[in-house]
Amino acid sequence: MSVQRKHLVKEFNHFITCYVCKGYLIKPTTVTECLHTFCKSCIVQHFEDSNDCPKCGIQVHETNPLEMLRLDNTLEEIIFKLVPGLREKEQQQEIEFWKKNKSKENGEDDGPRNKKPRLDDENEEDGDQDYHRSDPQIAICLDCLRNNGQMGENIVKGLMKKFIRCSTRVTVGTIKKFLSLKLKLPSSYELDVLCNGEIMGKDHTMEFIYMTRWRLRGENAYPMVLEYRPRIDFG
Numbered sequence: 001m002s003v004q005r006k007h008l009v010k011e012f013n014h015f016i017t018c019y020v021c022k023g024y025l026i027k028p029t030t031v032t033e034c035l036h037t038f039c040k041s042c043i044v045q046h047f048e049d050s051n052d053c054p055k056c057g058i059q060v061h062e063t064n065p066l067e068m069l070r071l072d073n074t075l076e077e078i079i080f081k082l083v084p085g086l087r088e089k090e091q092q093q094e095i096e097f098w099k100k101n102k103s104k105e106n107g108e109d110d111g112p113r114n115k116k117p118r119l120d121d122e123n124e125e126d127g128d129q130d131y132h133r134s135d136p137q138i139a140i141c142l143d144c145l146r147n148n149g150q151m152g153e154n155i156v157k158g159l160m161k162k163f164i165r166c167s168t169r170v171t172v173g174t175i176k177k178f179l180s181l182k183l184k185l186p187s188s189y190e191l192d193v194l195c196n197g198e199i200m201g202k203d204h205t206m207e208f209i210y211m212t213r214w215r216l217r218g219e220n221a222y223p224m225v226l227e228y229r230p231r232i233d234f235g
Helices: 009-016 040-046 073-082 086-101 172-183 206-212
Strands: 028-031 037-039 069-071 137-144 163-167 191-195 224-230
Touching: 009 073, 028 040, 028 073, 037 040, 040 069, 040 206, 073 086, 137 172, 137 206, 172 191, 172 224, 206 224
Parallel strands: 137 224
Antiparallel strands: 028 037, 028 069, 137 163, 191 224
16 A cells, blocks of 8 residues: 655655755746746846846847736645645735825725725626735825827816726726726727836736826825827827
8 A cells, every 4th residue: 555655845845945045936927928926026026137047047028018017826726735824924925015005185995885886796797706805905096197199088087086096916907898888989999008108018907007007106196197198090
């Protein structure tokens, strides 16, 4: 009768620890150019000063290495199963972070009963009633960016209520759908969403934009401002 061997977590440390901080991988993020994986916050911070992979030194991208990052949700689940209590610890730290940085001007609280418009509510029709319900929340201001003489600006108007509250995991693509619904735009109509004058990719999450694009900090950092406009066709 064969006896199953029990493995210690430390035997897997080489595969589940971050090369930069030496701790367990939190929100494992892989560099697509070389397939090395790091904590999301570690690699994002590293790319503020360098375009090279911190482990192998390969140039990830000439100008914007952040575009070459991909979250590894499967590895994240494996690490949480291997390391007892890690998931709960990180969730609590994340909640405390967003509580500390929430908007004070609007007197918002973190409970699910908040009355302000939330993108979570817009997505209930998708059939997932618990869509990001337990996620940390972020306050956003959606401003209509008007350019004189730009075609389509007579269709795209400002929102009556431009301040919203949503999950930090909501993507730009979801924001676009939200805007199209609220502004009653034709299904074929395209919008650009910008932060600090830079067009955001549809897969960028609100947390990613806040950490990498929204440069303001302190009391005036909230709410994060995103601008929208009709898509400009350079062709």
